[in-house]
Amino acid sequence: MPELPEVETTRRGIAPHIEGARIKRVVVRESRLRWPVPPRLRELLQGEHIVRVARRAKYLLLATPSGTLIIHLGMSGSLRLVDSALPPGKHDHLDLIFDHAALRFHDPRRFGAILWTEDPVENHPLLRELGPEPLSGSFDGERLCQRARNRTGPVKSLIMDGRVVVGVGNIYASESLFLAGIHPLRSCGRISGRRYQHLAGAIKEVLAAAVAAGGTTLRDFVREDGKPGYFAQRLRVYGREGKPCPVCGTPIKKRRISQRSTFYCGQCQR
DNA sequence: ACAGTAACCTGTTTGC
DNA sequence: TGCAAACAGGTTACTG
Secondary structure, eight states: HHHHHHHHHHHHHHHHHHHTTTOEEEEOOOBBBBBBBTTTHHHHTTTOOOOEEEETTTEEEEEEETEEEEOOOOOOEEEEEEESSSOOOEEEEEEEEEHHHHHHHHOOOOOOOEEEEEEOGGGGGHHOOOOOOTTSSTTTTHHHHHHTOOOSSSSSHHTOTTTTOOSSOOHHHHHHHHHTTTTTTTBBBGOHHHHHHHHHHHHHHHHHHHHHHHOOSSSSSOTTOOOOOBBGGGGGSSTTTTTOOOOTOOOEEEEETTTTEEEEETOOOO
């Protein structure tokens, strides 16, 4: 589910409600997520207050004075702000209960994660090797070009590699390549520097537009208030197999590239 | 060192 | 209609 725009949408939704708020209680109903929820999380968080809600790649970082709660939404996770009296539903695995509301973590597939660290969060093993933020100045065509050297394999895999650039998942990879006019199967080494600049620009453009629309809801992504994101209506190729390319009308193709469905226009993308 | 892929889960859709 | 297989937005850990 959630790629960078969905995680950023969630961050923006919850931050104003929980920054500065004190955690009254922690309820863990299911600790078997991607990794076990830390057994001592209740004691660690009880009475702490949230200093800041940040995001790195697809990780949400809830900073407290004693450490940082790291939340990943996996494929099917979402966070909602609810009345703490609202009875939990199926797959509502964890609540952080504040005075005025509860932050509720919901994740049917349990690929998500909730972790705790007391070290500087950027040193955490999961965050340490990550590439630049796509919407920051440290990501550009030159970086893509550099990381494409000595690399074989399709360009789609390059832009989905978190060590190259973070936040680009399966939907936005297809969308960015369409916008840049590059075929997803094109080999990394067979793309000019100029085209890599276009691609970097396309990634920024697509992600920024998706953030502005509140993310993409395909089936189960919801924002903190339970509403969907509206970028699905603006997808040009993803999920549109057989439908006309919005630019040239040629039917959109679908292929599997390293086990992931990939959508593109065989006419516009070379 | 790198690239490809199996594995982690549940729910929904597709195909026979 | 029913059942099984395929597939779904992510990422690590393994294999070769």
